[in-house]
Amino acid sequence: MNEITTFRPNLPDTAGRAEGDTLPHNIEAEQQLLGVILTNNEVYDRISSIVKAEHFFDPVHCRIFEIASARILKNALASPVTLKAFLEDDEGLRQLGGPAYLARLAGAAISAFAARDYAQMIYDLAVRRELIALGRDISAKAAKVDVASEPKEQIVEAEQRLYKLGEQGHAERGFQSFLKAVTDAVNVANAAYQRDGGLAGISTGLVDLDKKLGGLHPSDLLILAGRPSMGKTSLATNIAFNIAKAYKRGRTHDGHDGAVEGGVVGFFSLEMSAEQLAARILSEASEVPSEQIRRGDMTEAEFRRFVEAAKSLEACPLYIDDTPALPISQVAARARRLKRTHGLDVLMVDYLQLLKGTGKNDNRVNEVSEITQGLKAIAKELNIPVVALSQLSRQVESREDKRPQLSDLRESGSIEQDADVVMFVYRDEYYKEREKPGDHDLEAMAKWQAIMEQVHGKAEVVIGKQRHGPIGTVELSFEGRFTRFGNLVKPWQQDGGRY
Numbered sequence: 001m002n003e004i005t006t007f008r009p010n011l012p013d014t015a016g017r018a019e020g021d022t023l024p025h026n027i028e029a030e031q032q033l034l035g036v037i038l039t040n041n042e043v044y045d046r047i048s049s050i051v052k053a054e055h056f057f058d059p060v061h062c063r064i065f066e067i068a069s070a071r072i073l074k075n076a077l078a079s080p081v082t083l084k085a086f087l088e089d090d091e092g093l094r095q096l097g098g099p100a101y102l103a104r105l106a107g108a109a110i111s112a113f114a115a116r117d118y119a120q121m122i123y124d125l126a127v128r129r130e131l132i133a134l135g136r137d138i139s140a141k142a143a144k145v146d147v148a149s150e151p152k153e154q155i156v157e158a159e160q161r162l163y164k165l166g167e168q169g170h171a172e173r174g175f176q177s178f179l180k181a182v183t184d185a186v187n188v189a190n191a192a193y194q195r196d197g198g199l200a201g202i203s204t205g206l207v208d209l210d211k212k213l214g215g216l217h218p219s220d221l222l223i224l225a226g227r228p229s230m231g232k233t234s235l236a237t238n239i240a241f242n243i244a245k246a247y248k249r250g251r252t253h254d255g256h257d258g259a260v261e262g263g264v265v266g267f268f269s270l271e272m273s274a275e276q277l278a279a280r281i282l283s284e285a286s287e288v289p290s291e292q293i294r295r296g297d298m299t300e301a302e303f304r305r306f307v308e309a310a311k312s313l314e315a316c317p318l319y320i321d322d323t324p325a326l327p328i329s330q331v332a333a334r335a336r337r338l339k340r341t342h343g344l345d346v347l348m349v350d351y352l353q354l355l356k357g358t359g360k361n362d363n364r365v366n367e368v369s370e371i372t373q374g375l376k377a378i379a380k381e382l383n384i385p386v387v388a389l390s391q392l393s394r395q396v397e398s399r400e401d402k403r404p405q406l407s408d409l410r411e412s413g414s415i416e417q418d419a420d421v422v423m424f425v426y427r428d429e430y431y432k433e434r435e436k437p438g439d440h441d442l443e444a445m446a447k448w449q450a451i452m453e454q455v456h457g458k459a460e461v462v463i464g465k466q467r468h469g470p471i472g473t474v475e476l477s478f479e480g481r482f483t484r485f486g487n488l489v490k491p492w493q494q495d496g497g498r499y
Contacts, residue, residue, distance in 0.1 A: 024128040025057035027120060033118040034064055035109030036057055037072075038079055038102065043112050044072045047119035055126035060092040064102070075454045076190050089204045134161055156333045202263050202346060202385065205242025208474045212463055213421065216243075216346060216385035220467075223352070223415055225390040225404065226425035231459060232389045233272065233350055234280065234483040235425055239387070240265045240348050241281050244318040263345025264317040266338050268331060270354035272318040280483050281318075285309040289412060289481040317342065327356045328374035332381075339382055347378065351389035353417070369414035376418045390415060392424070402426070406464045422465040459485060 015410070022098035033051070034238075036043050053066040067086045068078035076082070087093050093101060100294035117353065138158050142151070201215025224233045224458075246262030269277050283290040288302045298306065319338055331349070338344045349355070357367035372388075379386040393406045404424040409415045416422060459478040463471045476488040 008104055023132060024125045026125055027058055027061075029118045029121045030056050030058060030061045031105055031108065032110045033122065034061060034068070034114060035107070036107040036115050036118075037065075037068055038106045039080055040112050041072050043115045044069065044078075047115055050116065051119040051123050051126075055123050057122075057125070057129070060090070060096060063090065063092070064085070064105075070075045070138055079434070096359055114170050130141070134158070146457050148329050149301060156330060159333050159337055178382050179244055203246065203261075204239045205246065206474075206476060206485065207238070208476070209461060212470065212472060212474050213466070214385070217468070218385060219380045220370070220384045220385045221418060221422040222385060222387045222421040222423065223307075223390050223409075223419040224387055224425065225392050225409055227392050227396055227402075227404070229430055230425045230427055231478060231483070231485065232425050233277075234478075235459075235461070235485050236348050236350055236387060236389055237277060237280050237483075238284065238485045240267055240318060240346070241284065241316070243346055244316040245313075264338075264343040265319070265346045265348065265351070266335060266344050267318065267320045267348045268322055268326065268334075269320055269322045269350050270326060274321065274322040277322070279319055281313070282306060282309050284482050284484040285313060286484055290483055323391065324355055325354065328371050329358065331355065332374060332378050335382060339384075344382060344384055347382075347384055347386045347408050349375065349386065349388040351391060365414065369418075372418040402463075403460070403462060416465065417497075419465065420467040421463065424462040424464060426460045426462055427458070428460070429458065429478075 005059055033047070037047075047259050048069070051065075053069065055064050056062040056065055064083065064087070067083055071078040071082065079328070083102055084099040087102070087279070088099065093099070097104075136153070143152055201213070201217040201220075203210050203215050204213070224232055224236060236274040243262045244265045247264065248261040267277065271278075279293050280290055282288075283293055286302070286305040288298060288306050292298050293306065319342065321334060326334075335344060335347055344359070353368070353372060355371045375386050375388050378384075390409060392404050396404055403426050406416050406422060408424075409422070457477055457479065459476045461473065461474045461476060465471065476482070
């Protein structure tokens with residue numbers, strides 16, 4: 001046990017009165033901290049962000065701190081004299097000698113300089129007690145066999161509570177000075193300046209897309225939308241593979257240990273299995289058509305390339321979860337677990353409409369709103385970019401120009417509102433292929449072939465919304481055989497020009 005049993009003769013040790021005597025605690029630290037607050041109320045501002053009333057082990061100390069806090073927050077004096085009126089009838093305090101105990105606390109007060117250390121110690125011991133209580137609660141729930149309480153649900157609940165406990169003290173940031181905000185902004189700009197290509201975020205591996213977005217930024221929710229067969233999943237897997245392949249670990253600009261290039265990628269594939277997704281990535285890496293991989297129709301050279309690509313990708317930090325119909329709470333819990341165990345720099349979700357809400361909304365629009373808000377919350381909580389794929393409504397097909405726009409998003413209000421970036425994948429080649437005229441109409445056929453030559457192997461990513469940058473269109477190359485998007489070489493770059 002981490003119990004500290006330092007003894008001061010002029011203050012009664014109250015630890016023996018508590019039933020949970022064996023739990024980690026330090027009554028002495030509590031007495032010292034309360035004493036310094038009662039003699040110097042200004043100390044409260046320095047420790048209020050660390051310790052709360054519920055962190056005190058002794059119930060009497062908890063009540064003293066609570067009343068002192070309430071008075072200080074009202075700009076009223078909190079001293080042994082002023083607190084006496086509120087605690088005269090307190091049975092616990094009476095056992096310690098009544099209001100005279102308050103005077104003894106103040107009389108034994110230590111220097112204000114040590115207050116933060118004592119507050120941190122009290123907080124740390126409180127967390128240890130919560131961990132013990134959580135462990136006992138998990139054990140008790142697991143021992144009780146109940147139809148309504150599935151083991152999987154218990155695991156998720158335990159993980160959520162553990163993560164919440166681990167993140168205590170980080171979430172409540174409060175106000176920060178403009179100087180600190182400016183310093184942080186300069187650090188981010190400096191990191192971008194030091195990187196090749198001047199990116200502030202994580203590179204997608206697609207040069208023109210990076211120029212438009214500045215990379216994928218932490219705490220951003222990016223929506224990648226498109227009609228079926230446009231290549232949403234292909235583009236998402238290409239970006240995920242590019243990021244994981246470029247992963248290098250080291251010392252980041254803010255002095256922490258983490259990804260200096262690329263990153264660890266988590267991929268929630270609710271539509272395709274992990275094996276199908278891996279086959280797509282291997283098709284791209286080995287340049288063997290995905291349909292040949294599926295059929296096993298490969299030459300010896302192709303199969304050798306396929307195996308070599310698989311070996312080279314073994315160490316890629318790309319983690320796939322192909323559990324179907326996941327609730328948004330499970331997505332959050334699993335993302336936290338991945339970050340805790342392997343690290344997490346980018347999260348991909350394919351696709352948004354296949355996620356489930358909490359089940360409290362009977363309205364689908366409200367459920368999608370809950371899902372997008374949940375994804376944005378994950379991005380902010382874990383400080384990572386979240387890329388979520390989304391389907392588009394059929395109204396695109398009824399227009400002459402089939403390039404998608406924001407109003408085409410299904411349940412568009414919430415998705416458009418919560419997203420920091422909305423991108424659409426569009427391939428004109430897909431639609432033009434379906435406009436092929438009959439063989440007898442030679443003039444129309446020649447015209448169609450000329451158009452097909454222009455659009456063949458090209459794709460567009462239309463940026464319809466970007467909170468921190470320009471909107472516009474990015475042209476990419478697309479090789480359907482390998483389901484691969486790439487950088488499109490411009491005409492002026494073809495004659496030996498470096499892209």
